[in-house]
Amino acid sequence: MARRCPCGLLLALALAAALSAAGAQETCSGAVPAPPRRGARVSVASFGGAGDGRTLNTGAFARAVASIDRLRAPGGAELYVPPGVWLTGPFNLTSRMTLFLARGAVIRATQDTPSWPLIGPLPSYGRGRELPGGRYISLIHGSGLQDVVITGENGTIDGQGSVWWDMWKKGTLPYTRPHLLELMSSSGIIVSNIVFQDSPFWNIHPVYCSNVVIRNVTVLAPHDSPNTDGIDPDSSSNVCIEDCYISTGDDAVAIKSGWDEYGIAYGRPSSDITVRRITGSSPFAGFAVGSETSGGVQNVLAEHLNFFSSGFGIHIKTNTGRGGFIRNITVSDVTLDNVRYGLRITGDVGDHPDDSYNRSALPVVDTLTIKNVQGQNIREAGLIKGITNSAFSRICLSNVKLSGGTPVRPWKCEAVTGGALDVQPSPCTELTSTSGTSFCTNSL
Secondary structure, three states, X not given: OOOOOOHHHHHHHHHHHOOOHHHHHOOOHHHOOOOOOOOEEEEHHHHOOOOEOOOOOHHHHHHHHHHHHHHOOOOOEEEEEOOEEEEEOOEEOOOOEEEEEOOOEEEEEOOOHHHOOEEOOOOOOOOOOOOOOOEEOOOEEEEOXXXXXXXXXXXXXXXXXXXXXHHHXXXXXXXXXXXXXXXXXXXXXXXXXXXXXOOOOOOXXXXXXXXXXXXOOEEEOOOOOOOOOOEOOEOOEEEEEEEEEEEOOOOOEEEEOXXXXXXXXXXXXXXXXXXXEEEEEOOOEEEEEOOOOOOOEEEEEEEEEEEEEEEEEEEEEOEOOOOOEEEEEEEEEEEEEEEEEEEEEEOEOOOOOOOOOOOOOOOEEEEEEEEEEEEEEEEEEEEEEOEOOEOEEEEEEEEEEEOOOOOOEOOEEEOEXXXXXXXXXXXXXXXXXXXXXXXHHHHO
């Protein structure tokens, strides 16, 4: 597969430098305090590993992690990955550990797909996201962990995803593809200063987690790579995502909380999430909520976002049968360039796990504020389409200015109430009522 030149990253750095000084000073990284100094350090090379790009190091990583678990060192231990290319199959992490990638270190996934272990479906999904049954375990995985740091000197975690993408395109996948990093039912997680590249499926997936910080990471995949979402917090709380560059084949950041009847039954929302200073590009959305939101999504702040050459700037999406709720979402200070839709809030997006979903389980979408959005080279202002028997309510657009080389196609709205202030092109009539404008004024 052809490699990408660094020009996208250089553009990202230039765009990031243009973000407001006020935004650059704010941080949510205190969601996870810096861990104590690790009491021990081990190298994967000391457990029979070889960074030659040919030796399979799955056993070496497993032995190194097991050693950390046995050490019980004060403050935990660090697993050091030296410069080199460390080919490996999936491996698990343990609590109170740091996975540190040195400059020039690459953890590279094996493309021997039959050797990847299977694990059960997530209970809030009921089956693999792509296919019934189990799913392939992520390259780096952990469950029920405390105090885990994945960091380094901008080393790379390379999923070599092309073989998985080809199976997806040919319809020969036996099970749902693996993520690059998935941490389940864990807390006290920090991911920073790492490059994630060419994931088989979603890149970074904290699910059923709390107190998570993801900052200063780069996520890369070709725009034609299927479902390579950047960062997907899922049924997780107190999450901070900051200062990242993401260019992938699907949503850059997507907040989720379970799928139809399984997510409703599991009932764990995603809440108290901050997304700040994200720059990137995607054929789909820069910032998304959904479409799997059956456990609910609430109390989200996304600000100082910069997206270019993308399908949607902001996409909030759900569907009949999802149930759950999307409420108290604020998206602010967004810059868009060469984006098809500035904004979409829709109630008819996403498929269903099976035919057992409850068609009467209507999602509630309420109290969404989109403000201070500037867009150029925009083709369509946006679509806000609620559900006939569950209209989207208290939607506020404020200071949203979208322009294009040709006149921007106008807003389209259906089954929605709310207000609009200083919006160009002119907002749809559903958002221009006196009561809606009053709500919008009071909410800012």
